[in-house]
Amino acid sequence: MRSATKSARAIAVSGAAVLALTACSPGQGGSAGGQSSDTYTWWDPYPQHQKSSGWAKRVAKCGDEAGVTIERTAYDTTALTNxxxxxxxxxxxxDIMLLDNPAVSTLADTGMLTTMKEFGLDTSGIDANLLSAGVVDGKEYGVPVGANTLALYYNKDVLDAAGVDPASVEDWDSLTAALEKVTGAGKKGITFAGIGTEEGSFQFLPWFWGAGADLRDLDSPQAREALELWTGWRNKGYAPASVxxxxxxxxxxxxxxxxxxxxVNGTWQVDSAKEAKFATGVVQIPGKDGxxxxTPTGGEFITAPVQKDTGRYDVTHKIVRCMTTPEGMVETAKTFAYYIPPTKAGQDRLLEDEPDLKPWVDAVRSxxxxxxxxxxxxYPKISEPLWTAVQKSLSGAEKPKEALAEAQSTAKGEVG
Structure with missing residues (x-):
């Protein structure tokens, strides 16, 4: 999950109404119907990457290697799902579709995606924790082309002035103690995204999971501890009202x-952090007790929709393979600057060229x-009640316990 031009992707998708939306990027278009044998259709959620971009050239290159032309159409994530x-x-x-990972299960539920077993793609090298986002009822419906996630960025100058060693942040107590020192030194403690959208849930999940909570039990004692942590920071002034x-x-x-x-922010800010007017660093988000x-994974899965002409799968397989070799995944990582390859081989190759990305590789691995x-x-039926509870608690409208009890009741009614 990313911000800036991609923030609209953060909205969780559901299989509700299907909207006939068109959001092709300039200079790109075409229909998925009536495919010719030498042209393969490709949809992705990157309208910001125009035909002249490194990404578009990367896609075209995989078509060239397979001996065909790729007709690429780009949509905003929500429009792509619809x-x-x-x-x-x-x-x-x-023929090929890249989907924001939470959307894979939605599309698999329609029966429009082949399983990777049916498609003949070996997924054994993909990290299981990353592959799981595309698994429904034990069947894999795609593979990640890369992953991004969250960690704690820190301002070294601010921490030095407050006498805080970032290495001391090992659990919630030590992080809260660091925030107390930073605010005591006249600076601000921590900022995070508590907005009432999927971005709010996305940022809350490390603390929710870090307490040992489960998404099917939103009002567990562990869930309450996580929301009490955020709310406590807000009430003590360690986090601003703007969160x-x-x-x-x-x-x-x-x-x-x-x-x-x-x-709290993601892999996609790596380049921006390097350009900041102060020294920055990264530490992992700690679990409650260490x-x-x-942390939740963001990033897209490459999928192979079902085709009436199954003879097309051979070429589609070549294109997908081009994108998912260790070399191909490193090339994707470098093209986007914030993707971590979803395989150990790809991660190791990336670190050979970009050793500073090790904290992010470690974050993605967990x-x-x-x-x-x-x-x-x-998931979307659970996520919305969760972010609503976070909003109510941070605003002071309800205590964490009451907000989460209401969230659990709502989610249980939706999920059944």
């Missing part, structure tokens, strides 16, 4: 002012898919 649902109804799916409305983008803008000790908290634990299409 368009895919429409294509499922009309039988006009593209209630902060997106991940506005959170980052706050951090770049140089006033904050810490910010260790690294599981990350967890939001639709994992076989939540599938139930």
């Amino acid at each position: 368009q895919a649902l429409l294509a499922a109804q009309e039988g006009t799916a593209p 209630i409305n902060n997106s991940q983008n506005t959170t980052w803008e706050e951090f770049l002012t140089g006033d904050f000790g810490f910010a 260790g690294v908290a599981p 990350a967890k898919g939001r639709t994992g634990d076989n939540l599938g299409t139930d």
